[in-house]
Amino acid sequence: MTGSAYRIDHLTVALGGKTVLRDVSFSLESGSSMAVIGPNGAGKSTLLKCLLRLVMPAAGSIRLFEKDLGRYSRRALARLTGYVPQAGSDTVPFTVEEFVLMARYAYLGAFSHFTETDRQITRDAMARARVENFAGRMLHTLSGGERQKVHIAAALAQQPQVMLLDEATAFLDYRHQVEILELTDALRRETGMTVIAVTHDLNQGALQYDKVLALKDGAVVCSGRPGDLLETGRLESIYDTPFRFLEEPETGTTYVVPGRRVP
Amino acid sequence: MKVNSILMLLGLVAFAVLLGAPFVGITSISPADILDPAGEAMGAVVFWRIRVPRVLTAFLAGSGLALGGMAFQALFRNPLATPFTLGVSGGAAFGAALYMRLGLAFAYLGISGGTWAAFAGAALVITLVYGLTRARGGFATPTLLLAGVALSFFLSSMILALQYSANLHDSFRLVRWLMGGLGMVGYDAVLNLFPLVVTGTVILFMLTNELNLLTIGEDLAMSRGLDVPRTKKWLFFAVSFMVGGIVAVCGPIGFVGMMAPHICRLLVGADHRHLFPATLLFGGTFLAACDVIARMAFAPAEIPVGVITALLGGPFFLYLLLRRGTLHLFQ
Numbered sequence: 008m009t010g011s012a013y014r015i016d017h018l019t020v021a022l023g024g025k026t027v028l029r030d031v032s033f034s035l036e037s038g039s040s041m042a043v044i045g046p047n048g049a050g051k052s053t054l055l056k057c058l059l060r061l062v063m064p065a066a067g068s069i070r071l072f073e074k075d076l077g078r079y080s081r082r083a084l085a086r087l088t089g090y091v092p093q094a095g096s097d098t099v100p101f102t103v104e105e106f107v108l109m110a111r112y113a114y115l116g117a118f119s120h121f122t123e124t125d126r127q128i129t130r131d132a133m134a135r136a137r138v139e140n141f142a143g144r145m146l147h148t149l150s151g152g153e154r155q156k157v158h159i160a161a162a163l164a165q166q167p168q169v170m171l172l173d174e175a176t177a178f179l180d181y182r183h184q185v186e187i188l189e190l191t192d193a194l195r196r197e198t199g200m201t202v203i204a205v206t207h208d209l210n211q212g213a214l215q216y217d218k219v220l221a222l223k224d225g226a227v228v229c230s231g232r233p234g235d236l237l238e239t240g241r242l243e244s245i246y247d248t249p250f251r252f253l254e255e256p257e258t259g260t261t262y263v264v265p266g267r268r269v270p
Numbered sequence: 271m272k273v274n275s276i277l278m279l280l281g282l283v284a285f286a287v288l289l290g291a292p293f294v295g296i297t298s299i300s301p302a303d304i305l306d307p308a309g310e311a312m313g314a315v316v317f318w319r320i321r322v323p324r325v326l327t328a329f330l331a332g333s334g335l336a337l338g339g340m341a342f343q344a345l346f347r348n349p350l351a352t353p354f355t356l357g358v359s360g361g362a363a364f365g366a367a368l369y370m371r372l373g374l375a376f377a378y379l380g381i382s383g384g385t386w387a388a389f390a391g392a393a394l395v396i397t398l399v400y401g402l403t404r405a406r407g408g409f410a411t412p413t414l415l416l417a418g419v420a421l422s423f424f425l426s427s428m429i430l431a432l433q434y435s436a437n438l439h440d441s442f443r444l445v446r447w448l449m450g451g452l453g454m455v456g457y458d459a460v461l462n463l464f465p466l467v468v469t470g471t472v473i474l475f476m477l478t479n480e481l482n483l484l485t486i487g488e489d490l491a492m493s494r495g496l497d498v499p500r501t502k503k504w505l506f507f508a509v510s511f512m513v514g515g516i517v518a519v520c521g522p523i524g525f526v527g528m529m530a531p532h533i534c535r536l537l538v539g540a541d542h543r544h545l546f547p548a549t550l551l552f553g554g555t556f557l558a559a560c561d562v563i564a565r566m567a568f569a570p571a572e573i574p575v576g577v578i579t580a581l582l583g584g585p586f587f588l589y590l591l592l593r594r595g596t597l598h599l600f601q
Contacts, residue, residue, distance in 0.1 A: 061489050085495030092490060099486050100540035109482055113495030165494070 010073060012037040012169055012201040013058065018067035020053055020225075027053045028225045030067070035218065037072070037168070040195045040202040042213035042233070045222035046246055051205040052093065054222065055171050058203070059090055071169075085113035089162030091172040094155050094179065103149070103157050104142040107133055110161040129164050136160035136190060152183025159190060170194060172204040176212070188212070209236070210262050221245050237261055273538050280537075280551040287555045288329060291562050292321040296569050319456065327459045328561040328575070329554035331520045332530070334467040334512040336553020337474050339527030340534075340545060341505050344481040350415055352527040353513040357395045357421035359527075362510075362517035363448065364425045364432075365391025370444055371432045385462050388518030392510040395421065400506055447521045459519045466515030471550065473508035477501065478542040485540065525579040526553055529587050556583065 013035045020028040028050045035041050043051045056062040057069060060076055069076040071087065079087070099106060110132075111125040133139040136159045146154060155175060162170060172191065176184045188211050194200045195216075206212035213219050214233045221229035221236070223245055229235060236242055242250045242263060253262045293299055295316070303313030339352040346356075353359050369387035376383040398421070402414055433444045474481075480501045483491040488498050516523075534548040560578040567573060 056489070059489075059493050061492055081492060081497045082495040085493060088493070090490070090493035100535070101482070101486075105482075105541055106486070109479070109486070110494055112479060112483060115479060161494075 010037055011035065011070075012039075012072060013203075014068075014070040014073070016068045016070075018054075018057060018069065019065050020050070020057060020062060021065045022053070022062070026225055028057070028064075028222075031222070031225075031227055032067075033218075033220055033227070033230055035201065035203070037201055038199045039217040040204070041218040041220055042216040043203065043205045043220050043222065044207070044209070044213050044245070045228075049222040050225040051222055052173055055090070055173050055203070055205055058171060059088060060084060082113045085165055085167075087167055088169045088171060089165045089167035091155070091158045091162050091170070091175050093173045094151055094158075094175070094177055099146045102143055102145055103133070103138055103160075104129065106146055106157060107138075107161045107164050110164040113165060128166065132160045132163040135163055137186070150183075152179045152186070155179060155183065155187060156190070159187070167200070169201040169203070172202070172206075174205050174207065176206070176208060184208075184211075209242075214261075214263075237263070273544050276537050277544065277547055277551075280548055280555070284329075284551045284555040287558050288325060291325040291328075291558050292317055294562050295321060295565060323457045323460045324561065325558050327463060327519065328558040330460070330463045330467045331516045331523065332526055332557025333550045333554035334463075334470060334516050335523065335527040335557070336530035336534075336549045337471060337546070338509040338513045340531035340542075340549045341474055341477075341481065341509050343531055344485050344542065345502065345505055346414065347485060347487065348412075348415065349532065350528070353392075353509055354422070354522070354524060354527055355415055356399055356418035357425065358392050358399070358418075358510060358513055359517050359522045360422040360425035361391035361393075361395030362388040362514045363391070363522045364428055365389070365394075365514070366447075366518045367429045367432050367444055370447070371436050371440060382458070382462055382518070385466070385515050385518040389466075389511065389514030392514035392517070395425075396506045396510040400502070463515055463519055466511050470508040470512030473504055475546060477504060477508075478546050481505075481542040481546075485542075521576075523557070523576045523579060525576070525583050526557055529583045530556060533583075533587055 011034050013033070015034065016032050018028055018031040019026065031050075031054065033041075043054060045051055053062055057064055058071075058076075060079075060081075071079065071084075076084075101109070108121055108125060108129045111121055111128065114125065115121065130139065133142055136156045138153065138156050138160050141149065141153065146157060149157065159172075159175070170191075175191065176187050179187065188208075191202060191204065192215070195202050202216075204212065204216070213236065216233060219229065219231065219233045219236060220227060228245055229241060237252065246265070248265055249267050251264045251266075251268065253264060254260070255262065297313065297316045299313040299317050299321075303311050304317045335353075338358075339354075342351045342353060342356065343349060345351070365387040366384050368391075369384045378386060399414060399418065402417060429444070429448070433441050436444060480496060483494055483496045484498070484501065486494075492498050513527075530553040531545070531549050534545055534552050537552075538544040538548045557575065557579065560582060561575050563582070564573050564575040564578045567578070
């Protein structure tokens with residue numbers, strides 16, 4: 008699909024009387040990727056939930072593939088968008104395979120059962136996310152990193168065109184961070200999937216994406232190319248903390264490090 | 271054992287209990303008696319008019335209560351959420367008690383007025399609980415459970431007030447009914463229960479994939495394509511329908527609704543495609559078997575079946591719990 012995947016205009020969200028997002032607008036080309044950054048409580052997760060229609064906006068419009076989000080059925084929406092939630096301590100009483108297979112719900116006809124096609128797609132998704140080795144294990148017996156990969160496998164089993172990730176690498180050890188970053192990179196580059204990721208990881212996350220959207224107190228403070236973040240004072244004003252820029256001698260890539268130099 | 275063999279075994283046990291239970295009782299009955307063509311022999315009358323409907327009622331009630339508990343535990347993602355803890359049974363009991371106290375007697379669509387009153391009470395509480403889940407972004411499950419417990423206490427006080435103000439005859443009927451029992455039933459009870467339990471069961475059967483998704487949390491379930499509010503409405507409707515009917519006929523029988531689904535989870539796992547048939551068979555068989563014991567233990571006196579369900583089920587549940595280590599349900 009070409010054209011815009013998302014077109015968001017003047018989105019405002021209030022939760023429990025508090026304005027969580029105010030006048031957020033952006034658009035994202037189909038097949039491109041966007042990182043959503045910003046301090047805690049900036050409204051990043053709420054934005055993702057709006058895109059999934061889990062939270063209803065007070066004002067503004069969200070268009071997915073040029074169609075108003077509210078006009079999709081839940082199932083149609085699930086066939087277009089996959090969601091990987093924030094890593095938590097969810098203890099779901101299912102095996103990995105059962106959990107991934109359940110993600111095929113959006114393709115299930117009324118009163119019917121999962122087919123061999125569903126099972127094959129489930130196996131492919133598990134292989135893609137490299138979780139096929141623990142297909143038979145209960146989800147709650149896995150480590151946080153393994154569980155996060157299972158969540159990605161389940162979202163892949165939905166065969167979506169858009170993948171929404173909410174801090175997919177938070178709380179994970181380095182190996183799992185790398186594995187998940189490689190996996191999402193491969194999705195962006197190889198499958199042509201549109202990816203929106205909420206992340207606190209600037210170097211391996213935000214700076215590698217096509218676009219960056221920075222939120223602060225529910226409002227957009229920066230929207231554009233990742234390079235814009237490297238402008239003097241930009242990150243400082245987003246996060247209210249000093250940053251240092253380091254250049255890797257071999258490649259010339261700039262890395263950002265939060266905080267002043269520790270003496 | 272594999273899941274399918276466990277289900278098969280549950281089915282066989284259910285079949286055996288349904289077939290054998292009507293033969294057990296103070297009046298001994300031989301197979302020859304029940305085949306008596308005239309059906310006038312003492313054995314035939316006891317068998318066909320009293321015991322068979324009683325066993326069927328027990329099975330229907332047990333299945334319905336267990337399935338109601340299973341649905342609520344998945345819906346609220348909490349092992350303590352059942353129609354009892356959320357006050358639905360209390361609502362049904364109050365409706366039925368009010369009907370008895372007012373000395374009403376009517377029937378509509380072949381279903382007794384008491385059942386309608388119980389259904390109305392259950393539906394009222396369900397509506398209240400459902401409203402609470404939606405008000406101001408919804409209350410957390412522990413809050414709902416506390417509200418349900420408070421509501422149950424409130425309703426049982428109301429029932430006590432009704433009973434206190436009643437004359438001796440009505441008061442006795444109420445107390446006997448509140449203990450939960452299958453004693454004073456005939457085919458009327460079966461005919462009352464059958465449409466309600468079957469309707470509820472069919473709705474739940476069609477929602478097994480949906481129940482699985484609810485178990486993983488509402489946000490994730492919606493992102494998978496589940497219309498959560500609509501599914502919830504169906505579940506609330508099915509459960510209040512079943513529990514209302516059962517409470518009206520058998521009184522508030524405890525324990526089955528909470529423990530039967532947990533026992534089945536330990537046996538076949540949490541996948542509702544297996545859990546549904548297991549809970550249906552186990553709940554029905556369990557209550558039918560408990561009723562046999564209730565009839566026989568202190569014969570000719572009968573103890574309320576609710577006493578037996580807790581006496582038997584409690585230790586069995588603890589045994590399973592300890593043998594399997596921990597109970598991996600939702601938390």
